[in-house]
Amino acid sequence: xxxxxxxxxxxxxxxxxxxxxxxxxxxxxxxxxxxxxxxxxxxxxxxxxxxxxxxxxxxxxxxxxxxxxxxxxxxxxxxxxxxxxxxxxxxxxxxxxxxxxxxxxxxxxxxxxxxxxxxxxxxxxxxxxxx
Amino acid sequence: xxxxxxxxxxxxxxxxxxxxxxxxxxxxxxxxxxxxxxxxxxxxxxxxxxxxxxxxxxxxxxxxxxxxxxxxxxxxxxxxxxxxxxxxxxxxxxxxxxxxxxxxxxxxxxxxxxxxxxxxxxxxxxxxxxx
DNA sequence: GCTCTAATGATAACGCATTCTCAAGAACAA
DNA sequence: TTGTTCTTGAGAATGCGTTATCATTAGAGC
Numbered sequence: 104x105x106x107x108x109x110x111x112x113x114x115x116x117x118x119x120x121x122x123x124x125x126x127x128x129x130x131x132x133x134x135x136x137x138x139x140x141x142x143x144x145x146x147x148x149x150x151x152x153x154x155x156x157x158x159x160x161x162x163x164x165x166x167x168x169x170x171x172x173x174x175x176x177x178x179x180x181x182x183x184x185x186x187x188x189x190x191x192x193x194x195x196x197x198x199x200x201x202x203x204x205x206x207x208x209x210x211x212x213x214x215x216x217x218x219x220x221x222x223x224x225x226x227x228x229x230x231x232x233x234x
Numbered sequence: 235x236x237x238x239x240x241x242x243x244x245x246x247x248x249x250x251x252x253x254x255x256x257x258x259x260x261x262x263x264x265x266x267x268x269x270x271x272x273x274x275x276x277x278x279x280x281x282x283x284x285x286x287x288x289x290x291x292x293x294x295x296x297x298x299x300x301x302x303x304x305x306x307x308x309x310x311x312x313x314x315x316x317x318x319x320x321x322x323x324x325x326x327x328x329x330x331x332x333x334x335x336x337x338x339x340x341x342x343x344x345x346x347x348x349x350x351x352x353x354x355x356x357x358x359x360x361x362x363x364x365x
Numbered sequence: 366g367c368t369c370t371a372a373t374g375a376t377a378a379c380g381c382a383t384t385c386t387c388a389a390g391a392a393c394a395a
Numbered sequence: 396t397t398g399t400t401c402t403t404g405a406g407a408a409t410g411c412g413t414t415a416t417c418a419t420t421a422g423a424g425c
Contacts, residue, residue, distance in 0.1 A: 106392050106401060127382085142404040147383060163296035165345065168382065182339060193336060197328030200348065205324060207353035208313060214296065216345045217331065222338035237371060237422050258412085273374040278413060299412065366425100373420065378413105385408065392401075 104152040113137035114149045115158075124162040124170035124181065124190045164190060164216055180215040186224035193217060235283040244268035245280045246289075255293040255301035255312065255321045295321060295347055311346040317355035324348060 113134040118125060121133070127146045135141050150171050153159040162170040164183055170190055182191045197215060204210045219225075244265040249256065252264070258277045266272050281302050284290040293301040295314055301321055313322045328346060335341045350356075 108402065145403060165294035165296055180334065182335070185342065191336070193334045195330070195334040197330045197334070199326070199328045203311065203324045203326040203328070204313070204348060204350070205322070205353065207356060209351040209356045210348050211316065211350040213349065214347045217335060217341050218344065219335070219342040220340040222336065225338060225340045239372065239422070276373060378415070390403070
């Protein structure tokens with residue numbers, strides 16, 4: 104994984120422009136705007152390489168296929184739109200997590216997922232968008 | 235699904251006694267204490283039937299196979315032990331989730347997952363326990 | 366106990382996400 | 396430009412969780 108190809112540039116562009124975690128099929132659809140004949144295997148290969156390099160980090164949501172986002176963003180959580188299925192980053196962190204940990208247990212990390220409607224899907228005016 | 239069988243009683247017993255969400259393989263292992271020849275297909279069939287009846291609810295954690303817990307427990311979240319892999323219920327709910335929702339988005343529900351060591355695995359005295 | 370029929374157990378089949386295979390194509394060095 | 400070698404695209408193959416198949420077993424009413 105040391106050559107600079109159209110396909111790899113397209114995937115990096117998509118991920119840094121979207122600013123949200125994307126699944127391999129999402130990435131493929133978006134990257135095909137740059138490289139129409141791109142295949143899904145290339146997406147998986149590139150995503151794995153970029154993850155190994157530390158450029159990407161995997162994002163898992165319950166019952167969802169794996170997504171990937173650019174690394175180095177600091178602590179944050181995710182919002183999943185139940186209408187269009189897209190996942191977004193959200194800033195901040197809830198408080199009071201410590202009080203939830205049972206006696207004798209040790210908390211190391213946590214994950215928070217918020218579900219609802221994203222800005223596009225919540226907007227009543229322009230009608231349904233997306234998938 | 236209208237006969238009362240040994241297998242079904244065993245699975246109900248395991249789930250109501252454990253008080254934590256369990257995956258089909260976990261359920262199989264535990265239920266075999268009552269019915270040693272039980273098969274995995276029976277676990278899946280029974281779990282589906284109990285879910286359809288409203289006795290069980292599925293619990294999904296990121297990157298984990300589906301688990302099931304008894305229904306009717308009220309709002310709560312989950313703790314996953316990174317040593318033994320078991321999942322536990324935790325009471326309470328963090329505050330400040332509303333402030334995390336981006337402008338224009340609408341929050342409907344949320345999920346919180348805490349990771350760390352459970353009481354057994356955090357106890358330094360008796361040494362490691364298996365899953 | 367006898368019958369009827371649903372449930373079980375073993376295993377094959379499935380769906381899905383992901384990885385592999387390999388001939389063809391594209392980057393980079395010379 | 397040419398040659399070498401890595402990367403790509405298409406589809407086959409894999410892994411894993413779950414469901415279907417079907418002969419056998421066992422509830423439940425008589």
